Amino acid sequence: MAKYIVKRVIFAIITILIISLITFFVMNLVPGGPFNGEKAKSEAVLQELNARYNLDKPVVQQYFMYMGKLIQGDWGVSLKTGREIWPDISARFVVSAKLGGAAILLALGFGILLGSIAALNRNKWPDRVIVFFTTLGTSVPSFILATILLLVFCLILRWLPVWNPDNPNYVLPVIALSVYPMAYITRLTKTSMLDALSQDYVRTARAKGVPQGKVIFVHALRNALIPVVTYLGPEVAYIITGSMVVENIFTIGGLGGAFVSSIINRDYTMIMAVTMFLAILMVFANLLTDIAYKAIDPRITFE
Amino acid sequence: MEANKEDFKYKKRAFLSAQIDLSKFNKNDFEKATEEEKKQQDVMGESRTFFQDGMRRLRKNPLAMMSIFILLAIVVIIIVAPMICPYSYDTIIRVDGKRDRGVVNLGMMQYSDMEIEYMERTGEKLFPHIFGTDSLGRDYFIRCIYGTRVSLSVGVVAAIMVLIIGVIYGSISGYFGGKADMIMMRIVDVIYSLPDMLLIILLAVVLNENLGPLIQGTVFESLGSNMIAMFIVFALLYWVGMARLIRGQILQIKKAEFVLAARTIGTPNGRILRKHIIPNCLSVIIITTALQVPSAIFTESYLSFLGLGVSAPMTSLGSLANAARDSMQSYPHRLIIPAVIIVLIVLALNLLGDGLRDAFDSKLN
Numbered sequence: 302m303a304k305y306i307v308k309r310v311i312f313a314i315i316t317i318l319i320i321s322l323i324t325f326f327v328m329n330l331v332p333g334g335p336f337n338g339e340k341a342k343s344e345a346v347l348q349e350l351n352a353r354y355n356l357d358k359p360v361v362q363q364y365f366m367y368m369g370k371l372i373q374g375d376w377g378v379s380l381k382t383g384r385e386i387w388p389d390i391s392a393r394f395v396v397s398a399k400l401g402g403a404a405i406l407l408a409l410g411f412g413i414l415l416g417s418i419a420a421l422n423r424n425k426w427p428d429r430v431i432v433f434f435t436t437l438g439t440s441v442p443s444f445i446l447a448t449i450l451l452l453v454f455c456l457i458l459r460w461l462p463v464w465n466p467d468n469p470n471y472v473l474p475v476i477a478l479s480v481y482p483m484a485y486i487t488r489l490t491k492t493s494m495l496d497a498l499s500q501d502y503v504r505t506a507r508a509k510g511v512p513q514g515k516v517i518f519v520h521a522l523r524n525a526l527i528p529v530v531t532y533l534g535p536e537v538a539y540i541i542t543g544s545m546v547v548e549n550i551f552t553i554g555g556l557g558g559a560f561v562s563s564i565i566n567r568d569y570t571m572i573m574a575v576t577m578f579l580a581i582l583m584v585f586a587n588l589l590t591d592i593a594y595k596a597i598d599p600r601i602t603f604e
Numbered sequence: 605m606e607a608n609k610e611d612f613k614y615k616k617r618a619f620l621s622a623q624i625d626l627s628k629f630n631k632n633d634f635e636k637a638t639e640e641e642k643k644q645q646d647v648m649g650e651s652r653t654f655f656q657d658g659m660r661r662l663r664k665n666p667l668a669m670m671s672i673f674i675l676l677a678i679v680v681i682i683i684v685a686p687m688i689c690p691y692s693y694d695t696i697i698r699v700d701g702k703r704d705r706g707v708v709n710l711g712m713m714q715y716s717d718m719e720i721e722y723m724e725r726t727g728e729k730l731f732p733h734i735f736g737t738d739s740l741g742r743d744y745f746i747r748c749i750y751g752t753r754v755s756l757s758v759g760v761v762a763a764i765m766v767l768i769i770g771v772i773y774g775s776i777s778g779y780f781g782g783k784a785d786m787i788m789m790r791i792v793d794v795i796y797s798l799p800d801m802l803l804i805i806l807l808a809v810v811l812n813e814n815l816g817p818l819i820q821g822t823v824f825e826s827l828g829s830n831m832i833a834m835f836i837v838f839a840l841l842y843w844v845g846m847a848r849l850i851r852g853q854i855l856q857i858k859k860a861e862f863v864l865a866a867r868t869i870g871t872p873n874g875r876i877l878r879k880h881i882i883p884n885c886l887s888v889i890i891i892t893t894a895l896q897v898p899s900a901i902f903t904e905s906y907l908s909f910l911g912l913g914v915s916a917p918m919t920s921l922g923s924l925a926n927a928a929r930d931s932m933q934s935y936p937h938r939l940i941i942p943a944v945i946i947v948l949i950v951l952a953l954n955l956l957g958d959g960l961r962d963a964f965d966s967k968l969n
Contacts, residue, residue, distance in 0.1 A: 316797045323803065330810050436958075440951035442902055444909045444922075445943040448929060456933050545801070546909055550929075560802070561910055564809050576802055583799045 306592055313588045320580040321573075325364045328572055354380060354570075367573065377570040381563075386574045390556070394578070396469075397548070397555035401540040403471055404478035405533075412483045413529065416490025417522060423495065431487060438484030444546040447477035451550060464551045474551045478544060482536055486529055493525040500524075527598050534590025537583065658887070661963040668959025671952035678949065682753045690731050691743035693750040694917035697733075707741040712937060735941055739931065744938060747919055752945055754920040755901050758831065759953075762838040762900035767893045769839060770846025775877055775885075777847065778854030789851070792844045800841050804903065807837045808912050830914045834907065838900060846892055853885040860884075887964035895957040898950040905946055921946045 351357045358366070370377065376386040419431040450473045454461045462470055497503065498521050506520045545557030552558075556575060563571035616627045652660075662668055691697060697707045699718045706716040713732050715723070723730055735744040777788040811833035857863065858881065866876050882889075907913040908922030919927075921942040928938035 312793075312797075316794060319794055320798060320803075323798075324806060327806055327810050330814060436954060437947075437951065440898070440954050441947050442905055442909075442950075444906060445925065445946060448925065448932065448939060449943065452932050452936060452939065545805075546906060549910065561805070561912075564805060565911075572806070576806070579802060580799055584797060587797060 302595075305595065309588055309591055313584045316584050317577075317580055320584075321368065321577055322364070324573060324576045324580075325367065326360065328569055329360050329363075354378075356569075371577065376574045379568055379571050381566050381568045381571070386571060390559070390574060390578055393554060393556045393559050396553060397544055397557065400471060400474055400478065400548075400553065400555060401537070401544060403475045404540055405482065405536060407475060408479040408482040408486055408536075409529075409533075411479075412486025413490050413522075413526070415483075416487040417494055417517070417525075419487065419491045420494035420498065420525075421517065431491075435484040435487045438480050439488075441480070443477055443481060444550065446480055447474070447547045447550045450477055464553055469553075474547050474553060477547050477550075478540060482540070486532065489528050489532055490525060493528045494521060497521040497525040527594070530597065531590055531594050534587040537586040654887075658960075658964040662959055665959045665962065667955050668963070671956040671959065674948060674952045675956070678752065678756070678945075678952075682749050682756070685749045686746065689743070689746050689749075691733075691746045693742065693747050693919065696741045697737065697743060704741070707737055708739055709931075709935065710736040711935075712736050735937065736935075738927070738938065744941075747924060748921075748941055748945065751919045751921045751924045751942060752949070754831070754914055754918065755904055755922070755946070756949065758834060758904040758920070759897040759901040759949075761835060762842065762904075763893050763896040765835065765839045766843045766846050766896050766900075767889065769843040771850055771882070771889060773843065774847035774850030775854055775882060778851035779858060779873070779877055779881065781855075785851075789848075792847055795841065795844045796848075798841070803841060804837050805907065805910070805912060807840070808833050808907055811836055812912075812915075830912075831918075834904060834913070838903075842896070842900070846889075846896070849888060849892055850885060853888050854881055857881050857884050890964060891957060891961045894953065894960050898953040898957070901946070901950060901953075 348357070356363070367377070374387075376390065378384065379386050379389070415431050415435075419428045422428045451463075454473060455463050461472055464470065464474070500521075503516060503520050506516050511520070544555060545561055547553075548555040548558040549561065556579065559571070560575045560579070563575060617623050617625050696703075698704060699707070699716070699722050702718075704716055704718040706718055710716060710733050712735055714736060715730065715733070719730050722728075733743050733745065735748060738744050738747065773788065773792075777785045777792075808830070812830050815829035815832055863876060863880055866880055871879075904913060904920060905922030905925070908920045909926045911923075911926060913922055914920045924942040925939055925946075928935065928942070932939045
């Protein structure tokens with residue numbers, strides 16, 4: 302187990318390094334620097350600015366300087382606003398994390414519930430209704446769902462207020478974010494629940510006279526949830542990237558929105574910071590899932 | 605020996621033998637079968653190939669058949685409509701060669717005042733604006749048609765690229781195994797663990813800016829640098845899933861007797877791969893490719909929605925929906941139409957993919 306974890310941690314660190322390399326060099330391929338936008342600046346001012354942010358040095362040297370600082374916890378300064386990046390990112394992360402966390406909890410709760418109902422009523426009407434809605438749920442892109450929700454509930458019916466940072470109303474963004482993972486978890490739970498219900502240990506439990514509820518929740522569901530756990534890691538990645546459009550539509554100042562606007566503004570340090578932050582988050586979410594997966598399923602052996 | 609068995613001698617079976625005791629039979633017990641009896645042994649049903657068998661199962665699936673019908677209908681419409689409709693996706697509508705200021709933001713099936721006046725004057729019937737017009741006075745129906753064309757072709761081309769790269773990479777890795785397999789699969793692992801959406805957005809922006817001058821004057825120019833950037837992104841990142849799947853399949857099939865037999869008679873590696881192994885992975889390849897199309901359409905519309913997709917005046921369903929957001933309270937149909945088309949296409953492709961899996965995946969039957 303320890304050997305496996307060490308191997309996986311090393312792999313995760315290598316992945317993060319590769320992402321940092323790709324991002325840094327790809328970003329520098331964009332023609333035009335961050336300062337040749339808006340107003341025309343004189344040569345001297347441009348040179349001064351480039352020298353100040355080390356943009357006049359070779360790209361390779363810039364990369365090592367950047368990574369050196371990052372390891373010490375220095376995320377740098379935004380090239381557009383001139384402010385420290387770290388307080389900005391962490392504040393935005395709190396917003397995104399609240400949104401994503403609520404969406405994941407909603408998706409997990411309803412997904413497992415609906416999936417179990419569908420499996421227990423296989424080929425009867427509850428199953429058919431649930432299958433219909435999960436197929437629909439995986440076919441509607443989050444940006445369409447979010448826009449339609451905004452249009453119907455905020456603008457036409459006026460049941461819910463438009464997003465306001467001082468008094469945030471999370472209902473619509475959370476629904477928009479959670480529908481896809483909810484549909485996916487429902488499908489996953491249904492398949493693995495059906496598989497678990499046909500296993501010998503479930504038959505044994507029934508033959509022993511274990512009550513129906515206990516058979517379902519203790520014997521079948523616990524084993525059926527293993528694939529759901531493995532989905533949760535990539536799920537974090539989905540929620541964070543999926544939130545880019547949802548945050549954009551509801552004008553929520555989260556991390557996803559910051560990523561998109563930093564790319565459009567060519568704010569190099571901001572692009573790099575957001576990418577690294579999200580990459581570290583996603584890679585470690587995957588790492589934890591892999592370890593958890595092996596820990597909860599004793600059938601899997603460590604190679 | 606008895607008299608009626610004269611010219612017929614069966615050996616008596618050995619002691620304790622489990623064989624049938626032939627000495628108990630005589631010649632009359634063994635008649636030659638007549639022609640009629642021989643015919644009864646012929647196989648009556650026609651032999652069916654794997655593909656025919658799958659198609660028969662697919663035809664019994666109403667959802668999958670409905671999806672095929674919807675997709676065919678959409679394809680026919682996007683091919684035929686631009687031939688019938690006199691408007692173009694990027695030109696502002698003019699009446700009788702003159703600029704018409706009233707033609708913007710028309711509702712569905714509406715005409716502008718100038719058009720009505722023109723029709724009354726000349727008696728000529730103008731082609732209706734089925735979905736109205738947009739804020740620049742362009743016909744919205746034809747823009748939706750072109751948007752669907754772009755979105756569908758992005759999906760199909762991306763799926764084909766994923767198919768080609770994934771199948772070649774996966775089959776080489778799985779078939780040769782050993783060190784080559786290990787190195788190739790480590791590369792796949794790394795690409796697989798990259799946060800794809802982040803890199804897609806980053807690459808789409810960067811490639812888009814760099815490709816512009818590169819493709820000027822070539823055939824690719826008409827496609828636009830955004831489209832090509834998107835294809836490159838799909839080709840770079842999305843093949844890994846396919847490659848993994850194919851490798852797994854090949855590892856299984858590689859051990860089968862017919863591959864061993866082919867190898868014993870000295871069939872070259874390339875031929876074994878092409879003739880024996882890949883045809884046996886075909887069902888997995890078909891299903892995965894079918895499911896790849898909607899996911900590519902998803903990504904494309906997502907990028908276009910963020911304003912990073914195809915560039916104006918060309919349009920896609922995602923960019924149409926994005927453009928409609930500003931005025932969605934006044935003209936909700938402009939948002940709903942592209943949204944419905946995306947959902948319809950993705951839903952039909954997903955259902956078709958599920959149907960194909962049920963019909964062709966022998967492990968499920």
